[in-house]
Amino acid sequence: MALPQFSSDMAEEELDKMVxxxxxxxxxLKAISHEGRLMILCHLVSGEKSVTELEDLLSxxxxxxxxxxxxxxxEGLVIPRREGKAIYYRLxxxxxxxxxxxxxxLFCEEED
Structure with a gap:
């Protein structure tokens, strides 16, 4: 995937869209830049989890x-679902x- 080329003669609406x-x-990126939020997202990749499950997984x-x-x-990265007293989250x-x-x-796989 190549990044688009930007030039100084771009239309104003193109620049607005870029901004x-x-x-x-x-x-x-700000939302995932916090260690705790990043770990929550890592756990949710495998599927929906309750708040209690996340507390246990994260200690x-x-x-x-x-x-x-x-x-x-x-930030719209997770969606909650209530079931009785429990709240579950998913991506x-x-x-x-x-x-x-x-x-x-980039950071977790072992290098060859």
């Missing part, structure tokens, strides 16, 4: 997990999984 896309990308307090889930929800779309695959490839 809008850069803002969305920046917000996405974190409910308040901390809920705060990070709130930010991920605000909102494929973007976080695709990004995490790249992060895993």
């Amino acid at each position: 809008e896309n850069a803002t969305r990308a920046s917000n996405f 974190a307090r409910q308040a901390a997990v809920s705060q990070q889930l709130s930010r991920l929800r605000l 909102a779309d494929d973007k976080p999984r695709r990004m995490l695959e790249t992060v895993y490839e």
Whole structure:
């Protein structure tokens, strides 16, 4: 995949769209740049998890997990579902999984 070429003679609407896309990308990257939020997303790649399951997986307090889930929800990266008293979360779309695959490839896979 090649990046598009940008020039100084781009139409104003093209530049506006570029700024809008850069803002969305920046917000996405900020949301996943926190270690706790990144770990939550890593766990959700394998499927829906309850807040209690995430607390156990992260060895974190409910308040901390809920705060990070709130930010991920605000950015549209996760979707909650209530079942009785339990709240379950899943990835909102494929973007976080695709990004995490790249992060895993760059930082987690063993080098040859």
